[in-house]
Amino acid sequence: MNDIDSRGYKAHKNLRRAWQFPDFVLHIDHVQGDPFAAPTRVRVLLPPTTAGLANATLTTPSRRVGVASLLARRFHDAALKTARRRGSGKSGAIEIEAPGQEVLAQSAVMVESDGGVEARFRIGLPASGRRVHAGEATALLTRDMPSVVDESLRAEAIGHDIVIKHALTNEDIDVLRLGGSGDYLDVADRVIAMKEYRPLDVSSGALRVAADFPTGRQSESPTPLGPVPIRVPDPSSVDPSRGRREAVIKVHDRNRLALGKELIDLTAVSQLASEAQTRAIGRALVLAHRNFIDDNTSVGEILVLISGMIEEGGLDVLDERLVGDLAMFRPLEFAAALNRLRTLRVSRDRSSDGL
Numbered sequence: 263m264n265d266i267d268s269r270g271y272k273a274h275k276n277l278r279r280a281w282q283f284p285d286f287v288l289h290i291d292h293v294q295g296d297p298f299a300a301p302t303r304v305r306v307l308l309p310p311t312t313a314g315l316a317n318a319t320l321t322t323p324s325r326r327v328g329v330a331s332l333l334a335r336r337f338h339d340a341a342l343k344t345a346r347r348r349g350s351g352k353s354g355a356i357e358i359e360a361p362g363q364e365v366l367a368q369s370a371v372m373v374e375s376d377g378g379v380e381a382r383f384r385i386g387l388p389a390s391g392r393r394v395h396a397g398e399a400t401a402l403l404t405r406d407m408p409s410v411v412d413e414s415l416r417a418e419a420i421g422h423d424i425v426i427k428h429a430l431t432n433e434d435i436d437v438l439r440l441g442g443s444g445d446y447l448d449v450a451d452r453v454i455a456m457k458e459y460r461p462l463d464v465s466s467g468a469l470r471v472a473a474d475f476p477t478g479r480q481s482e483s484p485t486p487l488g489p490v491p492i493r494v495p496d497p498s499s500v501d502p503s504r505g506r507r508e509a510v511i512k513v514h515d516r517n518r519l520a521l522g523k524e525l526i527d528l529t530a531v532s533q534l535a536s537e538a539q540t541r542a543i544g545r546a547l548v549l550a551h552r553n554f555i556d557d558n559t560s561v562g563e564i565l566v567l568i569s570g571m572i573e574e575g576g577l578d579v580l581d582e583r584l585v586g587d588l589a590m591f592r593p594l595e596f597a598a599a600l601n602r603l604r605t606l607r608v609s610r611d612r613s614s615d616g617l
C-alpha cells in the first residue's frame with residue numbers, strides 16, 4: 263500500500279489479485295474507479311478447517327443454504343458494528359447483500375459440501391479526496407475486514423449449536439394452507455388437513471361438508487379447460503440493450519426491474535422477497551435472450567433450460583463477474599417477469615400444457 267500512497271485513486275487497481283491471509287484468501291475482483299463510485303467487489307474464501315462447520319450442517323443442500331443465510335446475516339451485523347468512515351466518499355465501507363427473514367439460496371455467502379465458505383461483499387477503499395490513503399486502506403484490509411470475517415464466518419465464533427439449529431430448521435417442511443376456509447371444498451380433488459403437524463387425507467369428510475353446506479358457486483366453464491397454447495417469444499420483442507451497452511439491468515426496488523429501456527412492474531408478484539431475487543430474474547432474462555429466445559423455443563421450454571443451467575452451475579451462470587447480490591427465484595417468477603414485459607410478442611402456433 264505504501265507504494266501507491268497519495269497517488270491517484272485509480273492506483274488501487276494494482277491491488278486486483280488474490281491475497282493470502284493467515285486463515286483465508288482475499289480476492290479483489292473489481293476495483294472502484296472513484297471513492298464515490300460503487301465500492302470494490304471482493305471475495306473471501308475460508309477453508310473447511312477455518313470455517314469449522316459440523317458435518318451435520320453440510321449433509322444436504324437445504325442445510326447448507328440455511329447455514330449460508332445465517333452467516334450472511336452475521337456478516338452484515340458485524341460489518342455495521344465494525345466498519346467506520348476512513349476518508350472521502352465510501353471510504354471504509356464494508357457491505358454485503360444481507361437476506362431478510364426469508365431463507366434462499368443466494369450468492370452473498372455460499373457453503374460448500376466440504377465445509378468451505380465463500381463470502382462476496384463490497385469494500386470502500388479509503389481515499390483522501392481522490393488520492394490513495396494507504397494508512398487507512400491498510401487498517402481496513404488488515405484490521406476491519408478480518409475482524410468481520412472472524413466474527414461472522416466461523417462456526418466457533420457464532421456457536422456450533424446455533425449453526426446446527428439453523429441448518430436443521432431450514433430442512434423442516436413448510437405447509438401452505440388456506441386456514442380453516444371451506445370455500446374450495448366443493449371443487450377440490452383432495453383435501454389435506456394438518457393435525458398435530460401431521461398431514462391427513464380428509465377428502466371424504468370434506469365432500470360431506472360441501473354437500474351439507476353448498477356454496478352456490480356458479481361454474482364459469484361448462485367443460486374442463488382445454489390445452490394451454492404454447493407461447494413462443496419473438497426475439498426482437500425482448501431487448502435488454504440500451505445505447506451502446508448490450509445489456510442493462512437495474513433494480514429500482516423489489517417490485518421494479520429495468521430491462522434495457524423497459525420497466526417491468528412486478529408489484530403483483532407478491533411472493534418475491536428481495537431485490538436480489540429481482541436482480542437474478544433480470545440477469546436470467548438476459549441469459550434467455552442470448553441463448554434461448556430464438557423463434558422456436560417456448561416459454562415453458564425456456565423455463566426448463568434456465569432452471570437446468572442454474573441447478574448445474576449455480577447463480578454464477580447468470581453473471582460471470584462472481585457477484586454477491588443474487589438470490590434464487592422460482593420458474594414461475596421468471597415467467598411472471600417475462601409476461602409483464604410490455605414489448606413482449608409471442609406466437610401461438612402449437613398446443614400443449616406449457617406456459
